[in-house]
Amino acid sequence: MKERLLEIKQKALEQLQNVATSQGLNEIRVSVLGKQGQLTSILRGMRDIPAEERATVGALVNEVRNVIENAIKEKEEYFAQKALEAKLANEQVDVTLPATEIRTGAPSILEHIVEEIEEVFMSMGYDVVDGPEIEEDKYNFELLNIPKGHPARDAQDTFYIEDEKVLLRSQTSPVQVRTMLAAGGDKPIRMICPGKTYRRDADDATHSHQFMQIEGLLVDKNISLSNLKGTFDVIAKRLFGEGCETRFRPSYYQFTEPSVETDISCFVCKGKGCSLCKNSGWITVSGAGMVHPNVLRNCGYDPDVWTGFAFGFGAERLAMLKYGISDIRKFYLTDLRETNVFDRREG
Ligand code: DAH
Helix, strand or coil: CHHHHHHHHHHHHHHHHHCCCHHHHHHHHHHHHCCCCHHHHHHHHHHHCCHHHHHHHHHHHHHHHHHHHHHHHHHHHHHHHHHHHHHHHHCCCCCCCCCCCCCCCCCCHHHHHHHHHHHHHHHCCCEECCCCCEEEHHHHCHHHCCCCCCHHHHHCCCCEEECCCEEECCCCCHHHHHHHHHHCCCCCEEEEEEEEEECCCCCCCCCCCEEEEEEEEEEECCCCHHHHHHHHHHHHHHHHCCCCCEEEEEEEECCEEEEEEEEEECCCCCCCCCCCCCCCCEEEEEEEEEECHHHHHHCCCCCCCCEEEEEEEEHHHHHHHHHCCCCHHHHHCCCHHHHHHHHHHHC
């Protein structure tokens, strides 16, 4: 019996030494320790062993079982360790590999420039307000000192919706009127209004039937053209750099008196003359002026007490200048390759 047990042990240990898979390990376990296993059947046969030998045989069986169980456990741990190592090796990340590009959305370049301008004005205490795109003739023209039949209307070929009363706003200036009327004639105002505008223009590189303006209005006491100049100077320098110079040229709008065109020094040639500034050294970026007394009066403000200035930027024009975009129609394309070019320009 003793020899048999030692033989079982010897053989099991040899097999365990050579086993290469956990499946093989399990087979050894079953063949030695399982229900029909070699050791189990010896234990079952204990009752046939003479009583005086039982204790020694029993102890030996236990010892052999312990040795084999320990060897199996050791091998199991070895396999588990190997499996873990293999898994880790398999899942290793090569940090030197180029990353996969994650495509994200980005604000349109127009949105971007509007936000930039909003931030500058907000830092000077202006509110950003909104107004309707479907507008009444009286806000878009009449209260702005442009009565029916006035030739100044011709410059803004308008999309009328209902007779001569309701239209797609041809400018953001009606928001000035709405803001003054809402303020009640006795409070100072500082507001800008970015928004879409519409004109019956044939689309080409510099015209679009839909475009975006940024209107501005400041009403207070003792406001003069020099306040407008100072404000414009801050904006121009923030948008186009500290070296940007500004100038006013006389102009004409029905709703401002005096009226001006605001120019910035050409940031390409620094005033020397180039194709962008048509050799003048200057680029026009907005219309502006002192709010006409008639407009103040129409909107409930006493022009003997209150004065103000107003201005209107073309957002596409600013973006075209700043980002070197040559065709206004590009803003209204839905081709993402174009938009991505804008993203890159922003750097
Ligand atoms: N509304 C004008 C236009 O569309 C632009 C403009 C000029 C707005 C002078 C103003 C202003 O507020 O004062 O051509």
